Each structure stands twice: as structure tokens, then as C-alpha cells.
Amino acid sequence: PFSDLAQQFFSPILKNSPPEQQPPQDQSCISRTQKASYQKKSPSPVPSPYLLSKLRDYKRRHKNCEPFSEPFNTTLKLLTGNSTTNSTESDCRYVVFTLHVNGLGNRMLGISSAFLYALLTDRVLLVDFGPDMADIFCEPLQNSTWLLPDGFPFRNQFYSPQFREAHSFGTLLRDNNNFTQSVLPLPPPILHLFLSYEYGDYDKLFYRDENQEFLQSIPWLTLRSDQYFVPYLFLMPRFRAELERLFPDKETVFHHLGNYLFNPSNxxxxxxxxxxxxxxxxxxxxxxxxxxxxxxxxxxxxxxxxxxxxxxxxxxxxxxxxxxTNSSFSSVKVTNNTxxxxxxxxxxxxxxxxxxxxxxxxxxxxxxxxxxxxxxxxxxxxxxxxxxxxxxxxxxxxxxxxxxxxxxxxxxxxxxxxxxxxxxxxxxxxxxxxxxxxxxxxxxxxxxxxxxxxxxxxxxxxxxxxxxxxxxxxxxxxxxxxxxxxxxxxxxxxxxxx
Ligand code: GDP
CATH class of the missing domain: 3.40.50.11350 (Rossmann fold)
Structure with a gap:
């Protein structure tokens, strides 16, 4: 049987198979199966086997860590102060995409970049969508959700300057001399990555390879970006080799990410x-x-x-x-073969x-x-x-x-x-x-x-x-x-x- 992942990417092939071999249509997301028959340019780029295997791993991870799962609830307790474990021991780590203000194009670029970052760092992507984004896209994964649950701690503060000041990675770097001293601060349970166009010099240090090590230990990363920051990930030695393997064809990076993430709702x-x-x-x-x-x-x-x-x-x-010329309308042209x-x-x-x-x-x-x-x-x-x-x-x-x-x-x-x-x-x-x-x-x-x-x-x-x-x-x-x-x-x- 075809997995839904293969179906998502290979539906042009599926389209040509005899009717009895076609998978049943997912009625909750018709575009997932119909999209390919509209995108008829051929040949459709095939994702690398490594990307497919990485997405399979992602799917497993997401399912395991999805909202309201046991590991999710345990990791959530790190934020509410009811935890008996420490943050570095949590099984699941998250990137929560937060962006309300910009247009759809900016948002889609930010989300796809955040997703690639999640793939590279073994995290799960959740998105903070308001009513303005409701029912625009299908869930990327069938029978699971990427929506941040209502009532998530700090949710109503994500967009305030105070949240950025209190929780951003930039602030932490600023207050700790860029981590240049030997004593690193204890990893907090949540950090905010402010990567929108108006970010500051300290926020930009996210792109320093050596800082990624520290970020690995943070269970909750909220990420705000209106940018397609994927090209810069290719410039970071930490990610370069992995990205080259994932995307042998660099021109189709967004195409593959977008195809995976953004299926229009019914x-x-x-x-x-x-x-x-x-x-x-x-x-x-x-x-x-x-x-x-x-x-x-x-x-x-x-x-x-x-x-x-x-x-x-x-x-x-x-x-x-x-x-x-003299008259404003052209006259009819006599042609032999319409x-x-x-x-x-x-x-x-x-x-x-x-x-x-x-x-x-x-x-x-x-x-x-x-x-x-x-x-x-x-x-x-x-x-x-x-x-x-x-x-x-x-x-x-x-x-x-x-x-x-x-x-x-x-x-x-x-x-x-x-x-x-x-x-x-x-x-x-x-x-x-x-x-x-x-x-x-x-x-x-x-x-x-x-x-x-x-x-x-x-x-x-x-x-x-x-x-x-x-x-x-x-x-x-x-x-x-x-x-x-x-x-x-x-x-x-x-x-x-x-
Ligand atoms: P950008 O500002 O051109 O970079 O694109 P964004 O998508 O981030 O923001 C522009 C927003 O304006 C879109 O998301 C739409 O809400 C609206 N908009 C701009 N151009 C069009 C268009 O051609 N059609 C529609 N329906 N909306 C548009």
C-alpha cells in the first residue's frame, strides 16, 4: 500500500495507475490527492530518498509528541512549573511558529523555514494560528494536528515586546556577554527566536554555528519570522552537509517543503x-x-x-x-485558418x-x-x-x-x-x-x-x-x-x- 507521504509526492504517478490501485481519497483534504492532476508540468521533481526518510521520521516524531500526548503534557509542565524533570531530559522538543501581522506569502515563507529548522534539529513544529488562518490549509499530517492548543502558556504574550525582552535568545546573549565567558547560563525551558526582518544584532546570533549547540537543549523554542531564512541555513557549517543530502537539487527546496506543508483546505x-x-x-x-x-x-x-x-x-x-492609427479600434483581420x-x-x-x-x-x-x-x-x-x-x-x-x-x-x-x-x-x-x-x-x-x-x-x-x-x-x-x-x-x- 502507498503511504500518504509517497502519495503526497508521487500522485502524478498514482494518477496514471489503474483505478483499482488508486488509494481512497482523503475526503478531509481533497487537494492532497487532486493537486497533482492540476500541477501537470512534467516531470515532477522527485524528493531525494533521504528527504523522504527524514519526513517519515518527522511524521513518527510528530505523532508521538503531538498536542495532548503524554510526552507533550510532560514537556508542557516545564512551562507551568509543575515539573519534576529538568528541561534537558524531555523526550520531545518543539518549534512553535508565531506570526500574526504579515501577509500570507511572508507567513508561508516563515513557516516553511521553521519546519526545515525543526527537521534539522529533530523538533516538532506547531503553529500559532489565529482565526484569520482557520481552515485555509489542511493539517499537514493526517490524523494529527500542528495547531498550538488554546490556553498554551504565554500564548497571549507572544507578540508583546515584554515577551521578547524576557524570553528571547537575543536578550539571553546580550545579558551573558554573547556566551563568550566560560560559564553558560542554565538552559531555560522556553526561548524566543526573533527572526523577523526587524531583528536586532543579538537576535542575529542565532545564525552562529556555536550557538546552535546551546539551543539544542531548549525544549520549547518559539520562532517568529516573516523571512525565508533557508538559504542562510545552507551557509552554516553545522547544517550544510545534511542539507546537501536532503536537497541535491537546490532549486526545489521550497517546492518540496511547501508541497508537504501547504495543502489548501477543501x-x-x-x-x-x-x-x-x-x-x-x-x-x-x-x-x-x-x-x-x-x-x-x-x-x-x-x-x-x-x-x-x-x-x-x-x-x-x-x-x-x-x-x-486614425480610428481607435483595430478592424478585423482576415485569416484563413482560425x-x-x-x-x-x-x-x-x-x-x-x-x-x-x-x-x-x-x-x-x-x-x-x-x-x-x-x-x-x-x-x-x-x-x-x-x-x-x-x-x-x-x-x-x-x-x-x-x-x-x-x-x-x-x-x-x-x-x-x-x-x-x-x-x-x-x-x-x-x-x-x-x-x-x-x-x-x-x-x-x-x-x-x-x-x-x-x-x-x-x-x-x-x-x-x-x-x-x-x-x-x-x-x-x-x-x-x-x-x-x-x-x-x-x-x-x-x-x-x-
Ligand atoms: P508581499 O507583501 O507581496 O511580500 O506578500 P504577502 O503575501 O506577505 O502580503 C501581501 C498580502 O496582500 C497578501 O497576503 C494578500 O492578503 C494581499 N494581496 C497582495 N496581492 C494579492 C493578490 O494578487 N491577490 C490577493 N487575493 N491578495 C493579494
Whole structure:
């Protein structure tokens, strides 16, 4: 029989097997089995045998240590002061992912990084999801939960500066002279790893190899991050060899982690498949245009729309259009053979409706230069107008857009956007990165280069510890870049895997 793990990764193979050999569908998480038939790009990357065995071990560990299990309850007592054992003796150790404030892309990057850290350090990942994240994803493991139980000690303090001050690893290092003296403090039962973009110099010392030894002894690590810090783990000698074994292909790290962790819930999967089947499935080619405008004042929408058209046409993603002459609409083109017309379905992923309107209008009112060999249909699933990450239905639509974009054959993403990173990595598409114009730098003119091809489909780690937030410089000599870790195309000091 197929294990659910193999099924999660090998469902393209399962899909082609005779019906009687197919495993029964997990009705509680339909995307787990259906996903592969939508992700039809082939060949699907196969995870390394070592990664599969590591995930099997993880599953056992998670099951053994899951919330309300005996080892969980015992480890919990270390926090409530009712324990008779000391913290270094506990059977189960945890990483609790905590992040409420950011958008879904940032959260997914943080969660996948925390999970990889848990894999590398034999911990169990639990997530602190509020109502805004309820029912967006399936549980990664059937018949178990990754949700931090209600009433977990400190839960309502996770986001306060006092919690960071009292429990963070950075504070401990600061108060103990960076552990440079010979006497190490006694390991506390809980430590907070503050690894979000605005972290401080002491927090960054998490990335020092020698500090990892100490962290091993802490049963409860809470981890807050909005970053994809995986590339930096590859730079740490402690983890490098293990990571090389786990991921012989560095470009698919997020793809594998994301595939394992993020199965859309049945509700989210309904949003994705109904839209896909109705608007995208029958096209010869699907083109996803993800347009993220961080500041509509600095990047006015009409200017961004122009840049988007320029990128898609100059890179041959969409047909070039005739320049209109005296009449504003192009007339019909006489063609002999309409059956050879190739259909391109364009999916716009954006908070705003204007890009959809503009693109649709352009391809409706103007004929293409080459005389109509391609027909272009433009679609958009939602346009929420503003980011509202505290809303469950908003986040559900965001996940639907991320997944729909991931199902496209060609992608244009926006620089700096983690939303785009997740779509490209799940979909295994090397995107064109749109150079979103910013009038503060370029005035009303469009920057010369509209977009450029990404060197890999991996997400970018925006704020590695080598970047000094205050001085806005990369601290020299700290990071030796070179494959598999290089600087990002869209964030010059960022790091990504290739
Ligand atoms: P980033 O800010 O671009 O790095 O991406 P995040 O996902 O972290 O935050 C942006 C948030 O804005 C998303 O999570 C959504 O809530 C919302 N958003 C941005 N772009 C889109 C989009 O194209 N579609 C939808 N539905 N929501 C979007």
C-alpha cells in the first residue's frame, strides 16, 4: 500500500495507475490527492530518498509528541512549573511558529523555514494560528494536528515586546556577554527566536554555528519570522552537509517543503478548482501576471500597467499589439485558418482591478501585429483593493490566487513580493520579475528594463544577518556567496538558492 507521504509526492504517478490501485481519497483534504492532476508540468521533481526518510521520521516524531500526548503534557509542565524533570531530559522538543501581522506569502515563507529548522534539529513544529488562518490549509499530517492548543502558556504574550525582552535568545546573549565567558547560563525551558526582518544584532546570533549547540537543549523554542531564512541555513557549517543530502537539487527546496506543508483546505481548493476549470483549463497556455504595488503613490497604477504591458510584449509572453492609427479600434483581420489560433489565458493576481481592465481592453480593442495567431483572454479571481490579513476570507482568496498563479505555465511576478515567490516556487516556474516603477527614483519615466528573468525559482531571503538595517549595508566579508547561495535579482543584499 502507498503511504500518504509517497502519495503526497508521487500522485502524478498514482494518477496514471489503474483505478483499482488508486488509494481512497482523503475526503478531509481533497487537494492532497487532486493537486497533482492540476500541477501537470512534467516531470515532477522527485524528493531525494533521504528527504523522504527524514519526513517519515518527522511524521513518527510528530505523532508521538503531538498536542495532548503524554510526552507533550510532560514537556508542557516545564512551562507551568509543575515539573519534576529538568528541561534537558524531555523526550520531545518543539518549534512553535508565531506570526500574526504579515501577509500570507511572508507567513508561508516563515513557516516553511521553521519546519526545515525543526527537521534539522529533530523538533516538532506547531503553529500559532489565529482565526484569520482557520481552515485555509489542511493539517499537514493526517490524523494529527500542528495547531498550538488554546490556553498554551504565554500564548497571549507572544507578540508583546515584554515577551521578547524576557524570553528571547537575543536578550539571553546580550545579558551573558554573547556566551563568550566560560560559564553558560542554565538552559531555560522556553526561548524566543526573533527572526523577523526587524531583528536586532543579538537576535542575529542565532545564525552562529556555536550557538546552535546551546539551543539544542531548549525544549520549547518559539520562532517568529516573516523571512525565508533557508538559504542562510545552507551557509552554516553545522547544517550544510545534511542539507546537501536532503536537497541535491537546490532549486526545489521550497517546492518540496511547501508541497508537504501547504495543502489548501477543501474550501480553498473549491475556490481554486472552480476558477481554474472555468477560465484556465482549456487554454493552450496559461500566463500568470502577479502585480504587487506596495505604494500606489510612488508607483501609480497606470504607470505600473504600462510597465506590465511593456514587459509581457517585449519578452514575447503576450503578442505585440498594433499601434492604433486614425480610428481607435483595430478592424478585423482576415485569416484563413482560425482553428490554428492559439489561446492564451491571462490570470491577473492583484489587489486592484485596474490591471485586469487595462489588459482586457488592450487585447479586445487592438489587433496583434502578427495578424491574430493568438487569442488572449484575461481573467481575475478577486480584487480585494487593500491588504486585510486579519480576515479569514481575505486570506483564503489570497491562497486561491497564489495557487492559481502557481498553476500557470509562464509567470510575471513583482520584485520584492513574497506572494509571488510562493506562487513561483510551488508552481516550479522561473518567473519574469517585473521592475515595478517607483517615481521617487525614476520620475514619470518607465525604468529602461521592464522585467528580467529570475535565475532560480527559489524565494529570496530579504534580510540575512549580514545586512545591517541601521546602516543599510551588507556587513563585508560575513557571507561567502556563490552557488548554491547567491544574491537575489530583486533585492541586491538578499540571498537565494540556485
Ligand atoms: P508581499 O507583501 O507581496 O511580500 O506578500 P504577502 O503575501 O506577505 O502580503 C501581501 C498580502 O496582500 C497578501 O497576503 C494578500 O492578503 C494581499 N494581496 C497582495 N496581492 C494579492 C493578490 O494578487 N491577490 C490577493 N487575493 N491578495 C493579494
Amino acid at each position: 474550501q480553498a481548493w473549491g475556490l481554486i478548482t472552480r476558477f481554474y476549470d472555468a477560465y484556465l483549463a482549456r487554454a493552450d497556455e496559461r500566463i500568470g501576471l502577479q502585480v504587487r504595488v506596495f505604494n500606489t503613490k510612488a508607483s501609480p497604477i497606470p504607470l505600473v500597467a504600462k510597465q506590465l504591458l511593456k514587459c509581457t510584449q517585449s519578452e514575447g509572453i503576450l503578442p505585440q499589439l498594433q499601434v492604433s 482553428s490554428s489560433t492559439k489561446t492564451k489565458a491571462v490570470l491577473i493576481g492583484s489587489l486592484y482591478r485596474e490591471f485586469y481592465e487595462e489588459m482586457k481592453y488592450e487585447y479586445w480593442t487592438r489587433a496583434s501585429v502578427d495578424g491574430g495567431g493568438e487569442s488572449v483572454g484575461v481573467h481575475q479571481a478577486s480584487h480585494e483593493e487593500s491588504q486585510n490579513s486579519e480576515s479569514n476570507s481575505h486570506n483564503m482568496k489570497a491562497l486561491a490566487d497564489i495557487y492559481l498563479l502557481s498553476l500557470c505555465d509562464v509567470l510575471v511576478t513583482s520584485r520584492w513580493s513574497t506572494f509571488g515567490y510562493v506562487a513561483q516556487a510551488i508552481g516550479r516556474v522561473k518567473p519574469w520579475i517585473l521592475n515595478v516603477p517607483n517615481t521617487n527614483y525614476s520620475g514619470d519615466r518607465l525604468p529602461e528594463r521592464a522585467c528580467r528573468r529570475a535565475v532560480s525559482m527559489e524565494p529570496c531571503f530579504h534580510y540575512p544577518p549580514s545586512y545591517d538595517m541601521k546602516k543599510k549595508v551588507v556587513v563585508d566579508g560575513e557571507v561567502g556567496t556563490g552557488p548554491p547561495v547567491v544574491h537575489c535579482e530583486d533585492v541586491s543584499w538578499g540571498l537565494k538558492l540556485v
